Amino acid sequence: MFIGKTLPFVRAYVAEVDRALRQMDPDAGLTTIRRKWLGFCLVAILVTNSVCWKRFERASLGHRSHAALSWMFWQHQRFWAFLLHASVSVMLAEYGITEGVIVVDDFEKKRAKQTTRIYKAHKVKEKKTGGFINGQSVVLVLLVTPKVTIPVGVEFYRPDPVITAWNKAEQPLKKRGVPKRKRPAKPPKDPRYPTKPEIALRVFAAFRHAFPALVIRCVVADNLYGTQSFLDTASAIFGGVQVISKLRKNQKVRFRGKTLHVTTLFKRYSGVPQKIRIRGGDEVTVWVSSVRVHVCAHGTKRFVIALKYEGEEDYRYLVASDMSWRHLDIVQAHTLRWLVEVFIQDWKTYEGWGQLTKQYDEEGSRRSLILSLLCDHCLLLHPDQLARMKDNLPACTVGSLRDRVQVESLVQFFQEVVSSENPQEQLEKVAQRAKEVFTLNDSGKHMVGRDLGRLESTPSLEYRAKVVMKAA
Numbered sequence: 001m002f003i004g005k006t007l008p009f010v011r012a013y014v015a016e017v018d019r020a021l022r023q024m025d026p027d028a029g030l031t032t033i034r035r036k037w038l039g040f041c042l043v044a045i046l047v048t049n050s051v052c053w054k055r056f057e058r059a060s061l062g063h064r065s066h067a068a069l070s071w072m073f074w075q076h077q078r079f080w081a082f083l084l085h086a087s088v089s090v091m092l093a094e095y096g097i098t099e100g101v102i103v104v105d106d107f108e109k110k111r112a113k114q115t116t117r118i119y120k121a122h123k124v125k126e127k128k129t130g131g132f133i134n135g136q137s138v139v140l141v142l143l144v145t146p147k148v149t150i151p152v153g154v155e156f157y158r159p160d161p162v163i164t165a166w167n168k169a170e171q172p173l174k175k176r177g178v179p180k181r182k183r184p185a186k187p188p189k190d191p192r193y194p195t196k197p198e199i200a201l202r203v204f205a206a207f208r209h210a211f212p213a214l215v216i217r218c219v220v221a222d223n224l225y226g227t228q229s230f231l232d233t234a235s236a237i238f239g240g241v242q243v244i245s246k247l248r249k250n251q252k253v254r255f256r257g258k259t260l261h262v263t264t265l266f267k268r269y270s271g272v273p274q275k276i277r278i279r280g281g282d283e284v285t286v287w288v289s290s291v292r293v294h295v296c297a298h299g300t301k302r303f304v305i306a307l308k309y310e311g312e313e314d315y316r317y318l319v320a321s322d323m324s325w326r327h328l329d330i331v332q333a334h335t336l337r338w339l340v341e342v343f344i345q346d347w348k349t350y351e352g353w354g355q356l357t358k359q360y361d362e363e364g365s366r367r368s369l370i371l372s373l374l375c376d377h378c379l380l381l382h383p384d385q386l387a388r389m390k391d392n393l394p395a396c397t398v399g400s401l402r403d404r405v406q407v408e409s410l411v412q413f414f415q416e417v418v419s420s421e422n423p424q425e426q427l428e429k430v431a432q433r434a435k436e437v438f439t440l441n442d443s444g445k446h447m448v449g450r451d452l453g454r455l456e457s458t459p460s461l462e463y464r465a466k467v468v469m470k471a472a
Contacts, residue, residue: 003056006043010043021086038374042374043405046379050357051356053070058438062433080370084152087373094380095389102238103340104141106157108126114134118358138155139203140340141207142343150380163187196225204219205237217242220334223247226319240322247304247318248317253265255291269306271306271308273285276335287309289305290304292304353368
């Protein structure tokens, strides 16, 4: 795929982002060169499915050099601090969004085994295999609205290496039954290494500060975020809203004066079948049981729900901070958490973050990640996507939109050639340029031009071979 001029809808999107940046900070606006650079990068990411300056150069047939693109990327500019929130404000204005649901989750991006300058790369557990890989952990925050789902915040996570080493030494001692008083004390917490829930709360606070008028109906998170501090703080950040998470199966609750595990409690109160709609769509049957009970680890009462879908044997346990909601409303709100999984899959597969994002250090990782997220925002302003939204039709998938952008970029490239004063001469220049950019490299698979070696027997050794065979 080739890239000529930036596509019109991308230029319009970049212009809107520039206006939003100037409203947030007059000194953070984009210059003309910056607007062209940003528009080209967004198209190039969608066309090449990477954040790689060399690929961008080849896609433009050398008209944009990788050195110039990289230089623009690394220049310190004020707009990077506001770029993502400026893009979010464009989305909110374009779709008339006034309320939504916050969904938070985290995921890992695999990196090479040896990385010295990739920001916050560390040893992480791979969910697919159960083994460990070297990678980056990312905490992602989405805004789910009645119309669109958009990323609004992101941050990298790395565990405290001192506490990680302590945990590694602690587990064998606990298995051997060594008393706690004889085991090494846990090191003090290092503020340079916040936990994932703490990172999520920081992203929440920044988002609320940037968009104070936006109404947040509830916050939905996974079981990692089901702590007392997260539920209470997240609720307070957004004005006392509902926060929904999950409890572990061994979580203790106090019910009628007795302390027991949550699984034990719900064995006494088995679920009853109920009908709910998954993310406002298909209707399914679930088995639900609920109780307002004191959660020991939270030190207060919570709305705890035991939930099981058709075909499942074990219950999962939801916890909600606001006990004034109906239990079915909480269950249906929790189904929105699945949208973050879909977004992450699309993001890795189609929007450049899945491969060749090898920019160094903190600035490189942050900026390449932001550029990739802006691609998702930009696709929401594609004319075909906007037309579907205005007609209340199902939105287009990211994969199909990216395919459309690739075709549009290629068609526009050749339209520029055909509409030139001398199309034949221009086409010949393009062909020559393509040969210069897409150079042919030497292959190590074929033996042409190499010595294959002497592949035959030696007469002087034939007698010795016969003697050896007779002896055997």
